Amino acid sequence: MTRVAYIAGAGRSGSTLLAMLLGALPGCVSIGELRHMWRRGIQLNQRCGCGEPFWDCPFWSAVGDRAFAGWDNAPHERMLDLQRQVDRYRQLPRLATMPVAAGVRRTVDEYAGNMGRVYRAVEEVAQSSTVIDSSKSPTFAVILQRVPGIDPVVLHLIRDSRAVAHSWSRRRSMPEVVEGQAYMATYGPARAAIDWARSNVAIEAAHLAGIDSTRLRYEALVRAAPQELARVRSALGLTDAQTALLAGPVVKVGLQHTVAGNPARFSGDHVRLRPDEEWKSAMSARDRRVVAGLTWPLLSAYGYRIGG
Numbered sequence: 065m066t067r068v069a070y071i072a073g074a075g076r077s078g079s080t081l082l083a084m085l086l087g088a089l090p091g092c093v094s095i096g097e098l099r100h101m102w103r104r105g106i107q108l109n110q111r112c113g114c115g116e117p118f119w120d121c122p123f124w125s126a127v128g129d130r131a132f133a134g135w136d137n138a139p140h141e142r143m144l145d146l147q148r149q150v151d152r153y154r155q156l157p158r159l160a161t162m163p164v165a166a167g168v169r170r171t172v173d174e175y176a177g178n179m180g181r182v183y184r185a186v187e188e189v190a191q192s193s194t195v196i197d198s199s200k201s202p203t204f205a206v207i208l209q210r211v212p213g214i215d216p217v218v219l220h221l222i223r224d225s226r227a228v229a230h231s232w233s234r235r236r237s238m239p240e241v242v243e244g245q246a247y248m249a250t251y252g253p254a255r256a257a258i259d260w261a262r263s264n265v266a267i268e269a270a271h272l273a274g275i276d277s278t279r280l281r282y283e284a285l286v287r288a289a290p291q292e293l294a295r296v297r298s299a300l301g302l303t304d305a306q307t308a309l310l311a312g313p314v315v316k317v318g319l320q321h322t323v324a325g326n327p328a329r330f331s332g333d334h335v336r337l338r339p340d341e342e343w344k345s346a347m348s349a350r351d352r353r354v355v356a357g358l359t360w361p362l363l364s365a366y367g368y369r370i371g372g
């Protein structure tokens with residue numbers, strides 16, 4: 065069985081950072097957001113975290129050879145089609161209801177089967193028993209339960225919605241795009257707040273439907289990563305001594321072959337852990353009120369101070 069540590073959460077919650085930290089540990093390999101490989105890797109040939117375009121990356125070439133006898137033979141258009149059918153928010157209630165209807169089950173199983181081939185190939189190529197996938201999507205956390213041959217561990221990463229909304233407001237370039245200049249999407253405060261609420265509610269709903277997940281807080285992670293990861297240590301097969309390697313302020317993470325994710329994955333082989341509280345001074349009071357107003361029930365349930 066390949067253990068898959070899946071990071072679920074709202075966009076801009078720090079999933080790339082968490083994945084980089086876990087990927088630095090012995091026996092673990094971080095592959096970025098695997099869900100996006102079919103389009104951003106195979107179809108668009110965007111850069112891997114190692115700096116090479118996907119098709120030129122030796123790691124991903126070896127994975128493609130093992131999984132499908134080469135990416136040329138991989139059913140990427142079919143996978144994009146299946147993704148549009150099942151891997152979407154609106155499918156979540158149908159997927160999380162047991163038993164899943166027969167028609168949906170066949171589609172999900174075909175999609176999940178091909179994802180399973182990739183996870184197993186990654187495990188073999190990296191010779192790591194735990195694969196870290198930071199795809200974030202709550203729907204995929206549910207689909208993951210149907211991937212054959214894997215042992216899924218869902219990590220629910222949460223971060224203050226106001227910090228998340230502030231991050232969405234900043235224009236940032238995408239170093240993974242090989243030709244021309246591209247920028248990450250930006251959202252206004254209301255849209256960012258609604259996205260945050262929708263993602264976190266969906267993960268809580270999946271939890272109620274019997275899909276186990278463990279909550280991790282971004283703010284605690286950057287202050288004391290070994291302590292914050294203590295609750296998931298045994299599920300990930302890690303020891304105290306191993307997670308102690310993640311004590312900051314600077315952690316060596318090495319070269320990671322990540323297929324999609326935040327530009328932070330191109331920032332070198334070390335990460336600096338520090339609280340990012342820029343929103344507290346840079347965000348307008350009005351925007352803070354909008355975000356807090358739209359997210360307060362969950363924000364408060366997660367222990368964040370609304371007046372903060």
Ligand SMILES: [Zn+2]
Pocket residue numbers: 112113114115116121122123124320321322
């Ligand atoms: Zn690479």
